[in-house]
Amino acid sequence: MMTKRTVLLTGAAGRIGAPFARFAADRYDLRLADRHVPAEVAGNAAWVQLDVADLAACRHACAGIDTVVHLAADPSPEADFYGSLLDNNIKGAYNIFEAAASAGCRRVVFASSAQAVAGYPVETQVHPDMPARPRNLYGASKCFGEALAAVFAARHGLSCIAVRIGHYNETPPDASWTARDVSAYLSVRDCHQLLLRCVEAPDTIPFAVVHGISNNRFPLLDLSSTRALLGYAPEDDGFAFLALHG
Numbered sequence: 001m002m003t004k005r006t007v008l009l010t011g012a013a014g015r016i017g018a019p020f021a022r023f024a025a026d027r028y029d030l031r032l033a034d035r036h037v038p039a040e041v042a043g044n045a046a047w048v049q050l051d052v053a054d055l056a057a058c059r060h061a062c063a064g065i066d067t068v069v070h071l072a073a074d075p076s077p078e079a080d081f082y083g084s085l086l087d088n089n090i091k092g093a094y095n096i097f098e099a100a101a102s103a104g105c106r107r108v109v110f111a112s113s114a115q116a117v118a119g120y121p122v123e124t125q126v127h128p129d130m131p132a133r134p135r136n137l138y139g140a141s142k143c144f145g146e147a148l149a150a151v152f153a154a155r156h157g158l159s160c161i162a163v164r165i166g167h168y169n170e171t172p173p174d175a176s177w178t179a180r181d182v183s184a185y186l187s188v189r190d191c192h193q194l195l196l197r198c199v200e201a202p203d204t205i206p207f208a209v210v211h212g213i214s215n216n217r218f219p220l221l222d223l224s225s226t227r228a229l230l231g232y233a234p235e236d237d238g239f240a241f242l243a244l245h246g
Contacts, residue, residue, distance in 0.1 A: 035050065067107045096110075108160050109160075110163065115138055126220065217237055
């Protein structure tokens with residue numbers, strides 16, 4: 001019987017983390033980490049309370065782990081730098097990469113964001129090899145995380161995949177969404193598939209930036225290299241939902 005891969009999921013109580021934890025529960029041996037452990041799972045050995053701004057705590061969480069899926073962060077485009085981003089997105093990202101490298105982890109899957117390239121005009125389809133161009137400090141913090149991934153891949157041999165997550169939403173697009181939002185739509189099931197493929201991609205990938213959107217008819221982010229590298233095959237199209245509700 002094949003041993004399950006041990007995966008640390010940070011931000012496991014979050015909007016993306018909680019559904020992915022349920023989806024991956026039977027596939028991986030999960031260690032679920034969040035600053036606030038949900039009351040209903042208190043005492044569950046799979047859960048650890050983790051403040052990613054605490055390097056020692058991150059080292060403890062990464063011990064014995066094969067792959068880290070790092071979702072923990074402040075996701076608000078209006079987040080204050082000193083009040084939140086510095087600890088949660090800057091120190092937190094560094095601490096996770098450092099702890100994973102020190103623990104001998106195989107890979108870190110880093111949740112970046114389409115906000116890292118949101119400064120491009122809406123009519124510009126962004127490719128992963130284009131320069132980062134954020135338009136808020138949250139996006140800048142994700143650019144820093146992508147750069148950290150490149151550093152740790154080059155200096156420590158830690159396989160790192162940064163996923164620029166688009167407009168993730170449990171609810172499909174409707175007429176209230178902007179054209180940019182629909183073109184960046186990422187459905188729950190497509191997100192799950194993409195994260196799974198990042199975890200299970202061959203060890204021969206040292207570093208990559210991939211795009212996390214669904215199979216949208218007019219995609220904001222180019223998916224060709226993501227499909228080729230990971231075998232990602234998104235099933236949903238944000239514009240199809242608009243047609244259904246039109």
